[in-house]
Amino acid sequence: MTITSFAFLTFCFLTLIVYYIVPKRAQWVVLLFSSIIFYLIISVNGIFFVLLTASTIYLSARLMQSLSDQKKLYLKQNKQLLSKEQKTQYKEKIQRKRRIILVLTLLLNIGILCFFKYCHFAINSSNSILILFGFEPIEDNLNLIIPLGISFYTFQSIGYLVDVYWEYYSAEKNYFKALLFVSFFPQMTQGPISDFEQLSKELFSEHSFTYNNYSRGFQRMLWGFMKKMVIANILAPWVKDVFANYHSYIGLTAFIGIFMYSIQIYADFSGYMDIMCGYCEMLDIKLAENFQRPYFSKNVAEYWRRWHMTMGAWFKKYIYFPVAMSNWSRKLGKKTIGFGKHFSETFPATIALLITWTATGLWHGASWAYIVWGIVNGIFIILSLWLEPIYAFLREKLHINEANSLWRVFQVIRTYVLVSFIKVIPEVGTLSQGLGLIGRGFSEHTITSSFSTLFPFLAGENLLKIAIAIFMLILWIILSFLQRKKPIRNYFAKLPLWLRMAALLAIFFIIVVVGIPASKEGAFLYEAF
Amino acid sequence: MRHFKKAILVSLVFIIIAAVISATSISVYFNDVSDRKIRSELAGELDYLIIGASHGLRAFVPSIIDDNLNCSSYNLSGALMTFKGREAILNEELQRNHVKNVIFEISYNALTRPLNEIEGDLHVVPRLNSAKGRVAYFLSNIDVFHWDLPYSYYFTNGTFSLLKKILRPSAQDTQDSNKGYAPLNATDLTLNKSEIQEKYNSNTNETTINKENIVVLEKMIDSCRKAGANVIFVVTPVSDSCIWESSNWDVFYSNLKELSAEYNVKLYDFNLLKARYQLFNDKISFYDNYHLSNDGAKLFSQSYCNIVKMSDKQAIDSLFYSSYSEMKEDSPYNQ
Numbered sequence: 001m002t003i004t005s006f007a008f009l010t011f012c013f014l015t016l017i018v019y020y021i022v023p024k025r026a027q028w029v030v031l032l033f034s035s036i037i038f039y040l041i042i043s044v045n046g047i048f049f050v051l052l053t054a055s056t057i058y059l060s061a062r063l064m065q066s067l068s069d070q071k072k073l074y075l076k077q078n079k080q081l082l083s084k085e086q087k088t089q090y091k092e093k094i095q096r097k098r099r100i101i102l103v104l105t106l107l108l109n110i111g112i113l114c115f116f117k118y119c120h121f122a123i124n125s126s127n128s129i130l131i132l133f134g135f136e137p138i139e140d141n142l143n144l145i146i147p148l149g150i151s152f153y154t155f156q157s158i159g160y161l162v163d164v165y166w167e168y169y170s171a172e173k174n175y176f177k178a179l180l181f182v183s184f185f186p187q188m189t190q191g192p193i194s195d196f197e198q199l200s201k202e203l204f205s206e207h208s209f210t211y212n213n214y215s216r217g218f219q220r221m222l223w224g225f226m227k228k229m230v231i232a233n234i235l236a237p238w239v240k241d242v243f244a245n246y247h248s249y250i251g252l253t254a255f256i257g258i259f260m261y262s263i264q265i266y267a268d269f270s271g272y273m274d275i276m277c278g279y280c281e282m283l284d285i286k287l288a289e290n291f292q293r294p295y296f297s298k299n300v301a302e303y304w305r306r307w308h309m310t311m312g313a314w315f316k317k318y319i320y321f322p323v324a325m326s327n328w329s330r331k332l333g334k335k336t337i338g339f340g341k342h343f344s345e346t347f348p349a350t351i352a353l354l355i356t357w358t359a360t361g362l363w364h365g366a367s368w369a370y371i372v373w374g375i376v377n378g379i380f381i382i383l384s385l386w387l388e389p390i391y392a393f394l395r396e397k398l399h400i401n402e403a404n405s406l407w408r409v410f411q412v413i414r415t416y417v418l419v420s421f422i423k424v425i426p427e428v429g430t431l432s433q434g435l436g437l438i439g440r441g442f443s444e445h446t447i448t449s450s451f452s453t454l455f456p457f458l459a460g461e462n463l464l465k466i467a468i469a470i471f472m473l474i475l476w477i478i479l480s481f482l483q484r485k486k487p488i489r490n491y492f493a494k495l496p497l498w499l500r501m502a503a504l505l506a507i508f509f510i511i512v513v514v515g516i517p518a519s520k521e522g523a524f525l526y527e528a529f
Numbered sequence: 530m531r532h533f534k535k536a537i538l539v540s541l542v543f544i545i546i547a548a549v550i551s552a553t554s555i556s557v558y559f560n561d562v563s564d565r566k567i568r569s570e571l572a573g574e575l576d577y578l579i580i581g582a583s584h585g586l587r588a589f590v591p592s593i594i595d596d597n598l599n600c601s602s603y604n605l606s607g608a609l610m611t612f613k614g615r616e617a618i619l620n621e622e623l624q625r626n627h628v629k630n631v632i633f634e635i636s637y638n639a640l641t642r643p644l645n646e647i648e649g650d651l652h653v654v655p656r657l658n659s660a661k662g663r664v665a666y667f668l669s670n671i672d673v674f675h676w677d678l679p680y681s682y683y684f685t686n687g688t689f690s691l692l693k694k695i696l697r698p699s700a701q702d703t704q705d706s707n708k709g710y711a712p713l714n715a716t717d718l719t720l721n722k723s724e725i726q727e728k729y730n731s732n733t734n735e736t737t738i739n740k741e742n743i744v745v746l747e748k749m750i751d752s753c754r755k756a757g758a759n760v761i762f763v764v765t766p767v768s769d770s771c772i773w774e775s776s777n778w779d780v781f782y783s784n785l786k787e788l789s790a791e792y793n794v795k796l797y798d799f800n801l802l803k804a805r806y807q808l809f810n811d812k813i814s815f816y817d818n819y820h821l822s823n824d825g826a827k828l829f830s831q832s833y834c835n836i837v838k839m840s841d842k843q844a845i846d847s848l849f850y851s852s853y854s855e856m857k858e859d860s861p862y863n864q
Contacts (some may be wrong), residue, residue: 007674020533210531215539497539505547513688516681 001041004188004229011038012279017282024206031184031203031283032176036183039148046147050183050462053109055156058178060105061164061171064098068167086087102165106158113154116146141288148186151363155314157182160196162318169197177204186276188421190269192288192310207284216489217281217505224274226472226507232268234469235260236518243428246437254440261427262420263473266295269308293480295419300380300409305420311363315356324352346385353378353385360424360510369426369434376422468514533566533686538856551680559663559692561690562655564709564756568622569658571708573767575626577602578758579709580749581634581765582610582649587820588765588828589632591708597834606634609649611642611689612745614854621658629756633749633794635762636819637734637781640788644741645670651679695712715822718811725862730776738784750792751774762789764798764851768811768830772800773862778853799851800828808832 001007006308015034019027039047069452071094075087083091127137160181164171172178180203181196242249242257249257270291280287294307304312327350337344354375361374383390394400399409425434479488492500568575575598575657579589585606594602605618608740622628644802650670657663671679721730753760762785772778784797789796800806809815812827821829850856 005674006677010674140584209533209536211535213537214532214536501543501546503541505550508547509550509684512681516677517685520678 001038002270004225005516009042016279016282019207020209024208028112028177028180028204028209032180035180035183035185035188039183039188043148043191045145046150049112049150050153051179052112052153053157054179055175056105056108057161057182058172058175060101061161061178062173064102064161064164065171066379067094067098067101070094098144098165102161105161109154109157113150114151116144118362118366119144119437125368149190150189152193153182153188154418155363156187156193159193159314162197163413172200176491186280187287188275189271191289191308192273193314194288194310202280202285202287210284213284215279216493217283219489219492220274220278220281221398222278222504222507223509224271224276224278225511225515226271227267227274227476228317229270229511229519230472231469231476232264232271233515233518234465237262237266243424243437244439246428249440251441251443258420258424258437258441262295262416262423265423266291267473267476293483295416295485296412296480297415297419298408299384299415300418303415304377304381307419311360315360315363320352320356320358323355324349336369342389348387350382352383357381365426367430369429369431372420372431373425373434377424380418380422407480465514465518467512472510536634547662551684554568554691555683556687557690558683558687558696559584559655559764561687564656565658567781568605571601571603572625573685574601574625575603575622576600576629577632578619578622578626578630579604579606579632579634580615581606581632582615582636582639583608584765584767585632585634585763586637586709586711587816588634588714588826589830589833590710590826593827593830594711594834597831598837600629602708604707606709607649607652609646610653610684611640611644611670611747612639612651612742613644613666613670614649614653616749616752617662618656619749619782621662623756623758628753628756630759630761631753632761632763635764635785637764637767637778640738640742640784641722641735642739642742644739644745645672647671647675647678651682654679655683659840704825711827712815712823713820715813715824716816717813718768718815718818720773720811720862724770725773727776729862731774733777734775734781735845736780736784736844738780743788745837746788748792760792760794762794762796763833764796764797764800766802766805766809766813766814766821766825768818769806769809769860769862770811772853773860781854795840797833798849801834801849801853801856802832802836803850803855806859 001011012035015030019030022030036047039050069141074090075082088288089224118144123138123140127140130137132523163169172181177200181194184199184203187194239257239261242260244255244256246257264295273290277287277289288310290309290311292306292309294303297303297306329352332351333348336347339347356379357374358371360377361371361376364374395402402408421438426435427429428434428437482488482491492503577591577594577598579585579591581608586604587604589602589604591604592602603622605615605622605698607614607618608707610618619631625633638702644840647761650666654663654667657666750760765783778800782801785796785798788794792823802808808828809821814822814828816822836845836848839848852860
């Protein structure tokens, strides 16, 4: 049952009906049942790991919470009796116990994730070294199937557990509510990675059916299906062909393939988000947004604040800030103050960024190509930090007005080109293949007037499909521009009903004519995570 | 409640408008399926039918069969046609024609394929004569969770038909004057020296017969016999390179011989025709490894007619190789 299938739509529709029929206090129970059924349909074996994660984080959070409560009660009761030292010692003792619980649970869950995701990578990498030194390679007979969505729900659960450890909020007392938080099906396979405090308010509060939510949710779902099925799935086979055979194409075609991929993955991932956010809107549930027009970013750092925002927020909160704000990082900053204020501030941040981006690369994929991809992203962000004083100096000297539209356009195009090239590094296959694709564009300088050489995918019946995909892409870009001023749905809501109906029917039939045949092969790109 | 009523009302309006547009488009397409119209016009006249999948669709030229065997034939074959599809279309024609002979085109994978194949089934639906028959076939053969592809296919084709009618109202509909036969151009499939070595017995055909197909095959044979029609199994020629590549053609042939003996049906495997290397060659006789080109189809149809005429007068076993292994020894790739 794929997300773009008729079966999934039926499943969502039935869940929606039952959700609004049952008493409001039981709505979250309907979501829980639906989530379990959804996962069982897609991956029967994987449900065990979902339950394991949910159970371990629930128990650990409850244990940590009870220790916190015990600490507060004890200190309150003995406020006058204990000295300051005794109170500190007691707090440290409790904190040590809480830390042990946290670490053990993290080790278990991250261990499961690493086992499924990185086992083959670890074996292959070890074998490369073993072979280099003349040893026998390790046999890899494990046929591991990565449980669906494990990267997403594991990280989401870790976030919850760490927040409870940091005492941001209390642990959830109801096991089934904790299970729903982990397994909520609209975000199970590709996120967003939600914060417990925000999501629990949405999941466990009572919801009334409103026409506004229903219609806006439906509109957003339809738009998401269009992006995924019409734009992403039409581009997919040609991107795949260019990536697989880049050495037989001229450089310009290789470049076109790179930019087609950046459009494809954005349409694919944001399309998924629109489908799920739209569906949740119909349920009167607000999911965290993951995209904010990322290709309009002016630099790489801004790009990563607009692309896959919940993942970026997760890494920032749970890896970057703990590393950057740690004692050793502060000490490092103090020790390097002799090199200047800029150096002492930037150097610890550099270390934290390198660690964060290496982890980000690893999260995305178990290969050296992904690690390099992560590090390259990190390097560009680090460089912008280090070079900021120089950039500021140059802008002043060259009288560059940052508010100038042309300058902004230059920044946007520059960033788009840069992130598109970085994106393909892990997507072609191995690291050398990824670099080979990029290199092809710069080494194969044949200029051709032959349309079929430049655009090999534009042939016969493909021309119509690609024309429709490009038309919808242009429409999307225009709507994204308009979206900067005001949400496009507000414009849309003001149109007469017949015009809105006509627009939605047009999108529906475009999906039917072009999207459905194109979707017979295309699974979502981020599902593999 | 007010919100709920509004949502239902607006949803219903959307669904109804979408349904009306879809029904218009789909009915235009269904109406345009010329094969059905032509068969209806010929109802009562046909006495020689060919039923198979794409191998048959591209191989049997009814005009040649009509001229040589003094009959009125029709090629009912369709691309990816499943056995259920073959049964449905064949039964319709058996009911309205006095059929004397039915060729069952059986390719190397006809019996090993799944009983249901969406793409094959969706081509069958518009070819069925009655709306009731179309609905019944659709509902019984296409899983509800796969309705999206047939819907997309029919709607798209219908939209294009409608646009053609609007933009070019004077354009003539494409008539299938070949009585079901669909010709293809030729492609040079000749193997070069290194390919001959590389590809020899480099793969195998699937040989596990799907028993569900046998059940339907039996029903089809039964229907033919009840209608007084004689059944003939025919294997149409595939390219020399195709035979050269696969190592287990004899398993397929042996399975087919068993079946033909069990059902007391004549079997002609034209891959094993001794004259095949004179009649067909990889340069001009095939469109791809499995389908004859127009030139190849004409030669094949003529050969078929010759063999049928000869078989009435004499034994023809000596005109065929006894096995694929024997045949491969005479292959031009073995020279």
